[in-house]
Amino acid sequence: MAIKIKQSRTDRIFDAVVLVLMTLLMLVVLYPLIYIVSASVSDPDMVNQGKIWLYPVGFTLEGYYRVFQDAEILLGYRNTIFYTVVGTLLNLALTLTAAFSLSKKDLAGRNVIMFFIAFTMYFSGGMIPSYLLMKNLGLINSWLVLIVSSGISTYNLIISRTFFQNGVPQDIEEAAFIDGCSPVRAFVSIVLPLSKALIGVMALYYGVSHWNSYFSALIYVTDRSKIPLQLVLREILIEQQMKATMMQAGGFVDELLLDAQVRLASLVRFSVIIVSSLPVLIVYPFLQKYFNQGVMIGSIKG
Template sequence: MVKGASALTRQTKGDRMFDWLNYTVLAVILLIIIYPLLFVISASVSDPQLVNSGKMWLWPKGITFLGYEKVFQNKEILSGYLNTILYTVLGTSINLFMTILAAFPLSRKDLAGRNIVMALFVFTMFFSGGLIPSYLLVKKLGMLNTMWALIIPNAVSIWNIIIVRTFFQHSIPNEIQEAAAIDGISDFQMLWRIILPLSMPILAVMTLFYSVAHWNSYFNALIYLTDQKLFPLQLVLREILIQNQMDQMAGSSEAMTQQILYAQTIKYAVVIVANLPVLMLYPFLQKYFTKGVMIGAIKG
């Protein structure tokens, strides 16, 4: 019996070749993904002349932290970081709250007219008023040049509502909800005590989706904000790059060449400064991210 099981589990030559082919393809994909990241990290601390001449292609050469010095010499960097953290934490909290409150009732079969409501939600994914009406609405509501202009208009994502609703419908047994209803539990108690504890994977996915979107957002701040004290990190970094380009145009030809080289180093440093927090966050949510995406997307 054991010999038979061993024969069934023994890999054939074709199986081994298939595995090696998979490993080779995955290794190539890994190199394609990881090389740009390593290059940017190395270039941000390397001599810009060596980077520009192509002598630095993987590991740092002529190590210098000039790019980071230029970035952090700007006093607005700290305030930009604090603003972005505030916008990300507060915005993500509101996003999760609104998404859950919309997805839970839409996942209930006893909600009358839920298909109509869902159709109206989906309609907004394809048709919107456009930038000018949105700006006029934000201005009319008195949110112009306030942090709420970056949070309230993006308080919920219809696509994320669909994902969370699908998770509630197909990953949480309906019998559990029926048993809780028989015991006399209210809908809010059911959501808080039963649904949410069973939905940690999809909540982790939504947290990552929303937080990354808030962290990387700069266009709304560019449109709605004029007070530099409210600028998020991305907009502050954009201002640094623009200022550096203006300095290039104002100098002599020799100084301009040097400024161009420095600008490249500053750009690489800016990329690292802007993305490091997200890169540090993702590994802690990876297992929930993978599980939540698969569960939320298997069934429609």
């Protein structure tokens, strides 16, 4: 039988305050989501007139219809899924192996290597030198550039290294070595199975960053067949803004045409936001249990 603890008045007030604050916080987070969902299925004129607050007005699914008709959005979707899956696998392979090696105190030159890796957290070559480097490597306009150039995140590497140092008992590995296990075998058969929470969190971190990434593609990729979804989304959003400004400036252009484009873009804009965010929103609950376990991993660095 459960023991019921009687709450004091202060406890109840505290709970009530927490409840109110959390509800407000939830509304703050939830409202933009609801607004975007409502706007994506509303008449664009109503959105532009500021008549949407919560519920859809002038219900229409044309935005979604247009999104799935647009070959570039579908292509972007395909590319983003590819970059996310392949990129995340590569990230995990590189990060986990590097972190495992660096977690070994007997690794020669460990501190020097760590110094150079940590150095990149604070100083980078800058955009133009990076561009020149990629250009000289022949990676411009290649899908490889979007995966290789972000192969390891230093921050994630340090988290992983700390986890391997503190989260996996050294005694087990040593016992395995005594039994004749090689370091590779120890890593694959012992360390990795004990690190599911870490792998889950890393996959989530890297996966979401690949899914949301657009800047590398903006700099290195001009081939339309290789651009990711976020870049398509960005173009739709900015182009609409530019057209709205042009329309306001008046003048040479056929304003009726701009009107059609702006209306269409504002319809598509919200639908694309939903379509592009949905996969992450769907995947998140499945990874959440690892996230809860793993988010504290490596929080004590060193």
